[in-house]
Amino acid sequence: MSTFDPDALECLAAIVEEGGFERAAQRLSITQSAVSQRLRALEAQVGTVLIVRSRPLKPTSAGNLLLKHTKQLRLLRADLERDLKDLAPSSTGGAREEERISIAINADSIATWALPALNELARQGLPVEIIADDQDFTQEWLREGQVLGCVTTLKQALRGCKVVPLGAMQYVVVAHAAYAQRHFPQGLGPHNFRDAPFIAFNRKDDMQSEFVGKAFGLKRVSLNQLFVPSSEGQVRAVLAGWGVSVVPELLVRSRLLQGELVNVAPNCALAIQLYWHCWNLESEVLDSLSTALMRAAGAALANAQPQSP
Secondary structure, X not given: OOOOOHHHHHHHHHHHHHOOHHHHHHHHOOOHHHXXXXXXXXXXXXXXXXXXXXOOOEXXXXXXXXXXXXXXXXXXXXXXXXXXXXXXXXXXXXXXXXXXXXXXXXXXXXXXXXXXXXXXXXXXXXXXXXXXXXXXXXXXXXXXXXXXXXXXXXXXXXXXXXXXXXXXXXXXXXXXXXXHHHHOOOOOOOOOHHHOOEEEOOOOOOHHHHHHHHHHOOOXXXXXXXXXXXXHHHXXXXXXXXXXXXXXXXXXXXXXXXXXXXXXXXXXXXXXXXXEEEEOOOOHHHHHHHHXXXXXXXXXXXXXXXXXX
């Protein structure tokens, strides 16, 4: 089997992660010409194109395989750095830019329970990169080899990966107290849910229509939607009187208790089961990430089922 130049592999990863040759050159502190040369040499060694020169740039299937290999090498280096730090604390410096450990997490988890789970690892110097995406799509980042783990709603493990149930995120539909009194004095129901805009995360977010459909037994749901690509931003929009939104109960618990927000369908809730998927590799860094996320989920989510990674 061919041995690939680590610098060339990191060059490929930089092009994909930074979205272009110029930014990759800046990150690697080399010229744009050198970036092109390294990529051409790698493509010549593999015998196929690795990057589709489109907008945005995209890796080919072979490119994705090499990206996954590069991420695995990063994980091995992170494990080595961790071991060396224990044996000789003065022997290691700070992590390089290209040593980032990437994971994909849905925005609602980032806004509630997942970020505090990583506090200790971040303080220890783990160069973590969190990629935010919809919980139904984070697994694609893992499938393409661009992250080493993801939080997702999908239960089936990918080949070469393992999966652990984290628990259920509870969603409720909320409105500002004054808005609720004006528009939904009797609460949100099957006959008046079209009377107000629903604030969704983005066009991939089907949480709002899924909630309404299941809450009121409707097969097809058409909503008037506004889009705010931030979990906290959705709450701020609700507080400003833009409309209603289906959000994690964890995110609005204190505002509900204070009466600032109102659950306009108190008899309805939607439980979304989350899972942690990661590569099935022996790695102290990966085990530490898995353990931290599982513990935090076990404390914050409903019906969590923690297991050893």
